[in-house]
Amino acid sequence: MAQDHGVQQRNQPGPEADKPLRIVPDAGEHTDDDGVLRRYVDPGATLARASSAREAIERFMAERTGQLRSDRIDLREVDTSEGAATLRIRYQQFPHDLPVSGATVQAVADVRQAGVIEVDHGGELDMTGAPDPGAARSVDALGEVALAPFEEVGGPVPADRLVRFDNNVGLRDVAP
Secondary structure, eight states: OOOOOSSOOOOOBOSSTTOBOOOOTTOEEEEOTTOOEEEEEOTTOOSSBOSSHHHHHHHHHHHTHHHHTGGGSOEEEEEEEEOSSEEEEEEEEOGGGOOOTTOEEEEEEETTTTEEEEEEEOOOOOOTTSOOGGGOOOHHHHHHHHHHHHHHHHSSOOGGGEEEETTEEEEOOOOO
């Protein structure tokens, strides 16, 4: 039989009357060693609100420019998707008008509450070691370079083994 240890604990009320705020371990603001806001999580969408989900995201991005250090990088909206409950906007980093693979900022807002739920900042702030865009080569040229080691071992690679997907080149494994 359980003992009564005093006052019963309850969750504090959330943004909706009579509904508890969901408790999430990663909720809050997470910065890297340089103080850049890399992750923001507010599952109750209680802090960054506006009249619409899109406006909440845009206002968050504008108000947090300094913390995100997004004034140092060229971010462009590349994808938007709206589900039944959320709006997701993905911004891509474009130094020298070229997209950086994986360097994105993704923001999610609750549509009904018109508040930001999550922002994940994967942008690359230091692009000093990036290759010169003038030295870029076509996918065809990169395919030839990538296949060169295989040609040294087994001779020319047949064209039917070369596989392209998006802007990547791969080698199809063909059984003898």
